[in-house]
Amino acid sequence: MAKRRRKNKKTKLISLVIVIVLALILTYGDKSNTEPEKISDKEVRVHFIDVGQGSATLVSYGENGILIDTSEAEYSKRLVDYIDSYGIKTLDYVIASHPHSDHIGGMADIINKYPIGTFIMPELSEKNTPTTRVYEKMLTALVEKDVNVKIAETGEVYNVQDGISFQTIGPCEQVSDLNDMSVMVKLTINGNSFMVLADAEKQELSSVYEAYPNINYKSDVLAMGHHGSSTSIHDDFLAAVDAEIAVISCGKDNKYGHPHNEALQYINDEKMVMYRTDIDGDIVFSCTADGYERVESK
Numbered sequence: 001m002a003k004r005r006r007k008n009k010k011t012k013l014i015s016l017v018i019v020i021v022l023a024l025i026l027t028y029g030d031k032s033n034t035e036p037e038k039i040s041d042k043e044v045r046v047h048f049i050d051v052g053q054g055s056a057t058l059v060s061y062g063e064n065g066i067l068i069d070t071s072e073a074e075y076s077k078r079l080v081d082y083i084d085s086y087g088i089k090t091l092d093y094v095i096a097s098h099p100h101s102d103h104i105g106g107m108a109d110i111i112n113k114y115p116i117g118t119f120i121m122p123e124l125s126e127k128n129t130p131t132t133r134v135y136e137k138m139l140t141a142l143v144e145k146d147v148n149v150k151i152a153e154t155g156e157v158y159n160v161q162d163g164i165s166f167q168t169i170g171p172c173e174q175v176s177d178l179n180d181m182s183v184m185v186k187l188t189i190n191g192n193s194f195m196v197l198a199d200a201e202k203q204e205l206s207s208v209y210e211a212y213p214n215i216n217y218k219s220d221v222l223a224m225g226h227h228g229s230s231t232s233i234h235d236d237f238l239a240a241v242d243a244e245i246a247v248i249s250c251g252k253d254n255k256y257g258h259p260h261n262e263a264l265q266y267i268n269d270e271k272m273v274m275y276r277t278d279i280d281g282d283i284v285f286s287c288t289a290d291g292y293e294r295v296e297s298k
Contacts, residue, residue, distance in 0.1 A: 043061075043286060043288075044059065044060070044164065044189050044190060044286075044287045045059070045060045045086075045284055045285065045286050045287065045295070046058075046059050046187060046194050046284070046285045046287060046292075047059075047082075047282060047283070047284045047297065048223060048247045048275075048277060048282070048283040048284075049071075049079065049082055049277075049282055050249075050277040050278075050281045050282050051071030051072070051075040051078065051249070051277075052071060052072065052074075052251040052254075053072075053227065053250055053251030053254040053256070053258070054070075054071025054072050054075065054103060054105065054249070054251070055068075055069045055071060055097075055102065055103055055198065055199075055223075055227070056069050056070050056071045056075070057069065057185075057223065057249075058082070058083065058086075059164065059187060060086045060088055061161065061164060062087075063087055063088060063089040064088065064089070064090050064091070064092050064161075065083065065086070065091050065092065066091065066092055066093045066094075066095075066160065066164075066166065066187075067083075067091050067094045067110065068094075068095045068097060068185055068196055068198075069095070069096065069097050069103040069104065069107075069198065070103070070104060070105060070106035070107050070109075070110055071103070071106060072101055072105035072106065073101070073106045073109070073134070074105070075105070076105075076106035076109040076110075079106055079110070080110070080113055082282070082297075085298045086298065088114075089114070090116075091110070091114045091116050091117070092116075092117040092160055093116075093117060093118050093119075093120060093158065093166070094107075094110065094111070094116050094118075094119050094120070095119075095120045095121070095183055095185060096119070096120070096121040096122075096138065096183075097122075097182045097183045097184075097185075097196075097198035097199065098178050098179065098182045098183065098198060098199060099130050099132070099134075099135045099178060100199065101132070101134045103198065103199065104134060104135070104138055105134055107134075107138045107141070108137040108138050108140070108141040111138065111141035111142060111145055111147060112141055112145065116145070116147050116148075117148065118148045118150055118158075119142060119147045119149045119150070120150050120151075120152050121149065121151065121152065121183070122151070122152050122171055122181050122182070122183050123151045124181065127176075128174060128176065128181065130178070152168040152171075152183040153168060154168065154169050154170055154171075154172050154208065154211075154212055155167065155168075155169070155212060156168050163189065163190045163289075164188070164189055165188050166185050166186060166187045167185070167215075168183055168185060169183075169184040169185070169186060169208060169215065169217075170182060170183060170184050170200060170207075171183070171204055171207075172204075172207050172211050172212070175203060175204070177201070178199075179199040179200065179201050179204075179226060179231075180200060180201050180203045180204035180207075181204075182198035182199050182200040182204060182225075183198065184196060184197050184198055184200055184208075185198075186217070186219060189292075190289050191289060192221075192285075192287045192291065192292040193218065193219040193220050193221070194220065194221045194222075194223065194285075195217065195221070195222050195223065195241050196223040197223060197224065197225035197226075197232060198225065198226075199226040199227075199232075200225045200226070200232060201225060201226055201231040201232050202231060202234045205225070205232070205234035205237040206234055206236075206237070209237045209240065217237065217240040217241045217242075218241065218242055219241050219242075220244055220245065221243055221244070221246075221247060221285065221292075222238070222243035222245070222246050223247045223248075223249065224246055224247065224248050224259070224263055224267075226258075227248065227249055227250040227254075227256070227258040228248040228258045228259025228263040229256070229258060229259070229260055230260040230261070230263060232263070233262055233263060238266070238270075243272060244272060244273065245272060245273045245274075245275065246267045246272045246274045247275050247276075247277075247283055248263070248274065248275070248276045248277070248278075249277045250277060250278050252279075253278075254278075275294070281297070282297040284296065284297045
């Protein structure tokens with residue numbers, strides 16, 4: 001019993017520290033300026049990076065970029081090398097979709113490596129706030145680097161530069177499943193659109209779709225939810241997205257069986273073109289005013 005009491009005290013202490021750190025971040029955060037800047041004529045690319053059984057999406061434009069998630073910490077070097085290969089010096093926005101390690105495992109490394117304009121994350125209730133080492137490291141790095149932090153709001157549009165913007169979607173309620181606390185992102189690049197669902201499952205997709213029917217969900221490319229899980233197939237939401245291309249980020253021969261047959265069947269039924277990181281490696285799209293096309297990564 002004594003050991004259990006000591007463990008409970010330690011867990012409560014970690015929870016208290018995380019809550020205090022998060023409060024400090026939010027108190028001194030949100031210093032963003034959403035006025036768009038002028039973009040150069042350099043190419044804009046959207047990258048779905050091969051980071052095993054995880055997710056990392058990059059938008060690159062000149063020496064700047066936007067990053068959504070980082071996958072597990074073991075892929076930090078691979079992710080940093082990839083970002084550096086495109087000459088990116090500053091991340092204008094970084095989005096931590098939700099606090100699972102396959103999405104934020106390498107986030108502390110990214111925060112410590114690059115200047116970040118604004119960091120976006122979901123608001124979590126005290127009950128939902130994790131006490132994991134990965135989440136604690138991320139919050140500590142945000143404080144130590146004095147990063148501007150903003151809580152995601154559904155429907156908010158960020159005008160990054162001419163031709164580049166994104167909209168955050170969800171979560172719209174506090175639920176116990178952290179997958180359904182995901183910040184989804186609709187990227188709009190030179191008129192081409194990409195919907196990134198993170199790990200949002202049916203509960204969140206349904207809640208968002210019902211609560212925000214006036215959002216324009218239509219997108220050219222859909223990054224399937226939860227690595228192609230059957231639990232992320234919500235017919236109404238996906239019909240509203242109505243994408244031509246489906247991208248699945250998952251690890252080869254992963255223990256979860258991703259992508260599930262239901263997701264593959266949906267893609268087939270909708271006659272979507274499919275790309276998978278476990279098969280195709282890095283999946284990169286070049287975006288111009290004339291449209292988008294898949295290109296080879298460096």
